[in-house]
Amino acid sequence: MDVNAPQSFKDAVSEGASGGKLVVIGNGMAGCRAVEELLAREGGQFEITIFGAEPRVNYNRIMLSPVLAGEKTFEEIVINGQDWYDDNGITLVAGDPVRRIDRESKTVISASGRVEPYDKLLIATGSDPFIIPVPGKDLPGVVTFRDLDDVDKMLAAAANGGNAVVIGGGLLGLEAAHGLSLRGMKVTVVHLMPTLMERQLDEAAGWLLKEELERRGQTILTGADTECIVEENGRVAGVRLKDGREIPADIVVMAVGIRPSTGLAAQAGLDVERGILVDDHMVTSDPSIVAVGECVQHRGLCYGLVAPLWDMCRSLADGLAGTPNGYEGSVTSTKLKVSGIDLFSAGDFSGSDGSEDIVMRDAARGIYKRVVVQDGKVIGAVLYGDTADGNWYFDLLRKGEDISDIREALIFGQAFAAGGALADPNAAVAALSDDAEICGCNGVSKGQVVACIAGGAHSVDAVRSTCKASASCGSCTGLVESLLAVTLGDDAVESGPKTLCKCTSFTHDDVRRLILEKQLKAIPEVMQELHWTTPEGCSSCRPALNYYLLCAWPGEYHDDEKSRFVNERLHANIQKDGTYSVVPRMWGGLTNPKELRAIADVVEKYNAPMVKVTGGQRLDIFGIKKEDLPAVWADLNAAGMVSGHAYGKALRTVKTCVGSEWCRFGTQDSTGLGVKLEQLTWGSYMPHKFKMAVSGCPRNCAEATIKDFGVVCVDSGYELHIGGNGGIKVRATDLLCKVETEAEAMEICLAFVQLYREDAHYLERTAPWLERKGLDWIKSHLFDDADAVKRLAARFRYSQKFWQVDPWAHRVGGAHRDLHSHIAEVRPLQMENA
Amino acid sequence: MMIGKWLDIGPVNQIEPGTARTLPVVGGEEIAVFRTMNGECYALVNKCPHKHGPLSQGIVHGAVVTCPLHNWNISLKTGEALGDDEGCVPTIEMKVDAGRMYLLRESVFGVAAASKAA
Ligand code: SRM
Ligand SMILES: Cc1cc2nc3c(=O)[nH]c(=O)nc-3n(C[C@H](O)[C@H](O)[C@H](O)COP(=O)(O)OP(=O)(O)OC[C@H]3O[C@@H](n4cnc5c(N)ncnc54)[C@H](O)[C@@H]3O)c2cc1C
Ligand code: SF4
Ligand code: FES
Numbered sequence: 001m002d003v004n005a006p007q008s009f010k011d012a013v014s015e016g017a018s019g020g021k022l023v024v025i026g027n028g029m030a031g032c033r034a035v036e037e038l039l040a041r042e043g044g045q046f047e048i049t050i051f052g053a054e055p056r057v058n059y060n061r062i063m064l065s066p067v068l069a070g071e072k073t074f075e076e077i078v079i080n081g082q083d084w085y086d087d088n089g090i091t092l093v094a095g096d097p098v099r100r101i102d103r104e105s106k107t108v109i110s111a112s113g114r115v116e117p118y119d120k121l122l123i124a125t126g127s128d129p130f131i132i133p134v135p136g137k138d139l140p141g142v143v144t145f146r147d148l149d150d151v152d153k154m155l156a157a158a159a160n161g162g163n164a165v166v167i168g169g170g171l172l173g174l175e176a177a178h179g180l181s182l183r184g185m186k187v188t189v190v191h192l193m194p195t196l197m198e199r200q201l202d203e204a205a206g207w208l209l210k211e212e213l214e215r216r217g218q219t220i221l222t223g224a225d226t227e228c229i230v231e232e233n234g235r236v237a238g239v240r241l242k243d244g245r246e247i248p249a250d251i252v253v254m255a256v257g258i259r260p261s262t263g264l265a266a267q268a269g270l271d272v273e274r275g276i277l278v279d280d281h282m283v284t285s286d287p288s289i290v291a292v293g294e295c296v297q298h299r300g301l302c303y304g305l306v307a308p309l310w311d312m313c314r315s316l317a318d319g320l321a322g323t324p325n326g327y328e329g330s331v332t333s334t335k336l337k338v339s340g341i342d343l344f345s346a347g348d349f350s351g352s353d354g355s356e357d358i359v360m361r362d363a364a365r366g367i368y369k370r371v372v373v374q375d376g377k378v379i380g381a382v383l384y385g386d387t388a389d390g391n392w393y394f395d396l397l398r399k400g401e402d403i404s405d406i407r408e409a410l411i412f413g414q415a416f417a418a419g420g421a422l423a424d425p426n427a428a429v430a431a432l433s434d435d436a437e438i439c440g441c442n443g444v445s446k447g448q449v450v451a452c453i454a455g456g457a458h459s460v461d462a463v464r465s466t467c468k469a470s471a472s473c474g475s476c477t478g479l480v481e482s483l484l485a486v487t488l489g490d491d492a493v494e495s496g497p498k499t500l501c502k503c504t505s506f507t508h509d510d511v512r513r514l515i516l517e518k519q520l521k522a523i524p525e526v527m528q529e530l531h532w533t534t535p536e537g538c539s540s541c542r543p544a545l546n547y548y549l550l551c552a553w554p555g556e557y558h559d560d561e562k563s564r565f566v567n568e569r570l571h572a573n574i575q576k577d578g579t580y581s582v583v584p585r586m587w588g589g590l591t592n593p594k595e596l597r598a599i600a601d602v603v604e605k606y607n608a609p610m611v612k613v614t615g616g617q618r619l620d621i622f623g624i625k626k627e628d629l630p631a632v633w634a635d636l637n638a639a640g641m642v643s644g645h646a647y648g649k650a651l652r653t654v655k656t657c658v659g660s661e662w663c664r665f666g667t668q669d670s671t672g673l674g675v676k677l678e679q680l681t682w683g684s685y686m687p688h689k690f691k692m693a694v695s696g697c698p699r700n701c702a703e704a705t706i707k708d709f710g711v712v713c714v715d716s717g718y719e720l721h722i723g724g725n726g727g728i729k730v731r732a733t734d735l736l737c738k739v740e741t742e743a744e745a746m747e748i749c750l751a752f753v754q755l756y757r758e759d760a761h762y763l764e765r766t767a768p769w770l771e772r773k774g775l776d777w778i779k780s781h782l783f784d785d786a787d788a789v790k791r792l793a794a795r796f797r798y799s800q801k802f803w804q805v806d807p808w809a810h811r812v813g814g815a816h817r818d819l820h821s822h823i824a825e826v827r828p829l830q831m832e833n834a
Numbered sequence: 835m836m837i838g839k840w841l842d843i844g845p846v847n848q849i850e851p852g853t854a855r856t857l858p859v860v861g862g863e864e865i866a867v868f869r870t871m872n873g874e875c876y877a878l879v880n881k882c883p884h885k886h887g888p889l890s891q892g893i894v895h896g897a898v899v900t901c902p903l904h905n906w907n908i909s910l911k912t913g914e915a916l917g918d919d920e921g922c923v924p925t926i927e928m929k930v931d932a933g934r935m936y937l938l939r940e941s942v943f944g945v946a947a948a949s950k951a952a
Contacts, residue, residue, distance in 0.1 A: 351896030539900035562852035
C-alpha cells in the first residue's frame with residue numbers, strides 16, 4: 001500500500017512556514033494523509049501541530065483487523081513513526097484530545113489545557129462507533145472496534161477463551177468475529193437484518209457468507225434484535241434478544257455502525273448535518289477551517305471507507321497549496337478482510353428501473369456473481385467466491401464504459417470478454433474440443449452432448465433426459481443451450497416445457513425434485529443451488545418456493561411471510577378499495593345463534609358496509625380496515641369462530657347438504673361427514689385453493705361433482721370424486737373409487753390431498769393437475785401399493801400438526817402488530833408549525 | 835441547521851426488511867414507506883397508478899413492489915410502472931439517519947397539495 005510510504009521534505013521545513021500555522025485535530029488516517037499531501041506540494045509549507053486523542057503515532061486503522069486476528073503486529077501497521085513527525089518539524093500532541101475550538105481568537109484548547117493558535121485549522125476527527133441504547137451497554141466487557149485500545153481489550157478477553165458476542169453483522173463486526181474466533185473464542189454474531197452485510201451484499205451473497213461462517217464454527221443469528229446486555233457480578237454475562245433467547249458472553253463487541261464525529265465542529269458553530277458540511281475544496285462554513293475524512297459530509301454523502309479520504313486529502317492539499325482542484329465525490333467498493341473468504345461489492349445493486357441483472361452461480365464451487373447493467377453500463381457488482389474480476393468491473397463502473405459489445409460475455413470475466421470473437425458465447429462453445437466437459441455433475445463431454453443432439457434431442461429437456469447433461473445442478477444449462485444453437489442453428493431449437501418463472505431454467509417439477517434430493521431448506525439456498533438468474537427472485541417464484549419448502553420440510557422450514565401474497569400475510573381478502581373481507585369458518589356450512597350474533601355485532605361495531613352469504617355456504621363481512629382486523633378477529637374468536645382461509649391457498653369450504661338427518665332422500669350423514677372432513681383438513685397450505693363437498697344422495701345438492709374432492713353418498717357407502725372445478729373452466733369430477741365407511745372416505749381424502757400437495761405445481765388446481773397427470777397416475781399412486789394411502793395420510797397429519805392453529809388467534813394475541821398498524825400519522829398542523 | 839425540513843417518522847426497524855408500512859396524512863394521500871432486503875428505504879404515495887391498489891401490501895423484490903391488486907411492478911426509486919405498463923406514482927424524498935427515518939416535509943406537502951388540486 002502506498003499509504004505506508006513516508007515522505008520526507010526537510011527542505012520545505014527549513015525554509016520556514018510560508019502558509020502560517022496549521023493545526024490538525026485528529027492523528028488518524030485522513031489527518032496525517034492530508035499533511036503528507038501538503039508536504040509534497042510547493043506552497044504547502046505550514047508550521048504544523050497535530051493533536052491526537054490516541055496516545056500513539058499514526059497507524060493504518062484498517063489493519064486493526066489483521067492485528068486482532070494475529071496476522072500482523074502493531075509495529076507492522078504504523079504508517080508514520082515518530083521520526084516522520086521529527087523530520088518534518090511536526091509537533092505531535094498525542095493522548096491529549098482537543099476539547100474546544102475558539103473561532104474568535106482562532107485557537108484550539110486541549111484537555112490538558114494547552115492552547116494552540118491557528119491560521120488554518122484542519123478537522124479530521126473521524127467517526128465514533130454507534131452504541132445501541134440498550135440496558136447494559138455501559139457494562140465492563142462491552143467494547144467497540146475502532147482503535148488499538150479496543151483491540152487490546154478484545155485480546156485480553158480472548159486470552160481466557162470463553163464466549164464472545166458480536167452485535168452487528170457488517171464489515172467491522174464480521175472482522176471482529178473472525179479475529180476473536182481465530183483467538184479461540186466461541187463467537188456468536190447477532191445481526192438485526194435478515195442478510196449479513198446487507199449494505200454491501202444482496203440476499204444471495206449474504207446467504208453464502210453466512211453458510212461459510214457457520215461452517216467455520218461461528219453462530220450467526222440474523223433477524224435478531226438485541227433487547228439488553230445481561231449483567232452478572234458487575235460485568236457483562238450475556239446478550240438477551242427480543243425473542244427471549246439469551247446468549248452467554250464474556251465479551252460483547254458492538255459493531256453496529258459509525259457516526260461522524262462532529263461534536264467539536266457543532267460546538268464551534270460550524271454548519272453540521274450528519275457530518276461537517278464541506279465544499280469541493282473541503283472548506284467548512286468557516287473559510288479558515290477545513291475538514292477531511294469520515295467526519296465530513298460532502299454533497300450529501302458521508303463515507304466510511306478509506307478510498308474517498310485519499311481523494312479528499314488530495315483536493316484539500318491542492319486547495320491549500322493554491323492550485324484548487326475540486327473533489328467530486330467517490331464511488332466505493334468493498335472487500336471483507338477475512339482470510340479465505342472472497343467477497344467484493346461495488347455500486348448500486350438494489351435493482352429496478354430498467355436495470356438488468358446478469359447472474360452466474362456455480363453451486364459446486366460456491367460462486368455467485370452478479371453484475372447490474374443499466375443503459376449499456378455497469379452500475380453495480382456483487383461477487384462471492386471468485387473476486388478476480390472485481391477490479392475490472394469496478395473500473396468499468398467508475399469509467400462508465402459502454403459494455404454493450406461484451407454484454408453477453410461480461411459475467412464470465414475480463415479474460416473471456418476481452419477475447420474478441422469469444423465474446424459470443426456460442427462461438428466460445430463451438431471452439432471447445434470434443435472431449436471438453438460440459439456437465440460436471442454427470443461427466444458428459446461436448447462430444448456426447450453433440451451426438452445426443454444429432455440423435456434427435458432438440459431441446460434442453462430432451463438433452464437432459466437422453467444424456468443427462470444439465471439434469472442435476474443445471475449450471476451448464478447455458479452451455480447446453482449454446483450447443484443446441486451451434487449444432488442445429490438458432491431456429492431449430494425446440495423450447496422445453498415451461499420453466500417455473502423467468503428467474504430459472506428449471507420447471508416446477510425439477511425444482512420440487514431437487515429441493516428434496518439436495519435437501520434444500522431455504523429460499524436463498526434453492527436460488528444458489530439451482531442457479532437462479534435473478535438475485536432475489538420475483539413475485540412469482542418467491543411464493544412458489546416458499547410453498548414447496550413448506551411442503552417438503554414440515555416443522556423444519558421457517559415460513560417466509562415476505563414471500564406471501566398479501567391475503568395470506570394479512571389472513572383476509574384484499575378488496576379493490578384496499579380494505580379487507582373477513583370470512584369465519586362455518587364448519588360444513590353449519591352455524592348457530594351465538595355465531596350469528598357475533599357476526600351481527602361485528603358488522604355493527606365496525607360499520608361493515610356489507611355482509612353477504614357466499615357461494616361457499618358461509619358469511620362474508622366486507623370493508624374492514626387492516627388496522628381493525630385483529631379486533632374483529634378477537635370478537636369472532638370469542639364466539640368460537642376461527643379463520644375460514646377464504647384468502648388462502650388452502651382448504652376453503654366443505655359444502656354439505658342436509659343429508660340423512662332431515663332429508664327424505666338422504667342415504668348417509670352428509671352434514672356430519674362434511675364437518676369431519678373440514679376439521680381434518682383445515683389449516684395446511686396447498687398448491688392452490690381446495691374445495692370439498694358432501695352430498696347425501698346422487699341428487700347432489702352440495703354440487704360435489706364440481707369440487708376438488710367430492711363425496712356423493714349412496715345406500716351402500718360413499719363415492720369419492722376428484723378434480724372438479726366450477727371456476728373459469730368448468731370441469732366435472734372423475735370418480736376415484738367407492739368405499740363403504742366414513743373412516744375410509746376420510747383416510748383417502750387425506751391421502752389425495754397430500755398427493756396433490758406433494759406433486760402439483762404452485763397455483764395449479766386439482767382439475768388441471770389431474771388432466772396433466774391422468775386419472776390412472778393418481779389411482780396408481782394411491783392404490784397400487786396397499787400402504788400408500790396410509791403413508792400419504794400420515795404425512796398429511798404430520799404436516800397438519802404445525803398448521804392447524806388459528807392464524808387469527810395468533811394476531812389477536814399480539815403477533816405481527818406491525819402489519820396492522822400505521823407507523824405514524826402526519827397532521828397538517830404539525831406540518832405548518834414546523 | 836435547518837430545523838423542521840425533515841419530518842421524523844421514527845426508527846427504521848419498525849419496518850421489517852422486505853416489507854412496507856403505512857403513514858396516513860391528514861388531508862393528504864397515505865404514504866407507504868418501504869424497506870428493501872438490503873435495508874434501503876423508499877417512500878411512495880400508497881396508491882398504484884393502475885387502479886389505486888395499496889402498494890404497501892405488495893411483495894417487495896429488489897427495489898420493486900408488485901401491486902397486490904393486479905400485479906403491476908412499480909419501481910420504488912421512481913414510482914414508475916415497469917415493463918409494458920405505464921403510469922407513475924409520486925415518490926416522497928426520505929433519508930435515514932442514525933437509525934431513524936425522515937421524510938422531506940415539502941415533499942409530503944407537495945403531494946398533499948397536488949392531490950387537492952387534482
Ligand atoms: C366471496 C365469494 C363470492 C360470493 O360472494 O359468494 C368469492 C369471492 C372471490 N373469489 Fe370465488 N368466491 C366465492 C366462491 C367461489 C366459487 C363457488 C364455490 O366455492 O362453491 C367458485 C367456483 C368453484 C371453484 O372454485 O371451483 C369460485 C371461483 C373462483 C375463481 C376461479 C377458480 C378456478 O379454479 O377457476 C377465482 C380465481 C382464483 O382463485 O384464482 C376466485 C376468486 C375469488 C376472489 C378471491 C377474487 C380475488 O382474488 O380477490 C374473490 C374474493 C372476494 C372476497 O374478498 O371475499 N373464485 N369462487 C365466494 C366465497 C366462498 C367462500 O365462502 O369461501
Ligand atoms: C477495524 C477496522 C477495519 C477497517 N477496515 C477497512 C477496510 O478494509 N477498508 C476501508 O476502506 N476502510 C476500513 N475501515 C475504515 C477506515 O479505517 C476509516 O475509513 C478511516 O480510518 C477514516 O479515517 P479518518 O481519519 O477519517 O478517521 P480515523 O482514522 O478514525 O482518525 C480520526 C482520529 O481522530 C482522533 N480524534 C477524534 N477526536 C479528537 C479530538 N477531539 N482531538 C484529537 N483527536 C481526535 C481519533 O482518536 C482518531 O485517531 C476500517 C475501520 C476499522 C475500525
Ligand atoms: S365472480 Fe368472484 S372474482 Fe369475479 S367479481 Fe365475483 S367475486 Fe370477484
Ligand atoms: S391497482 Fe395496482 S395493479 Fe391494478
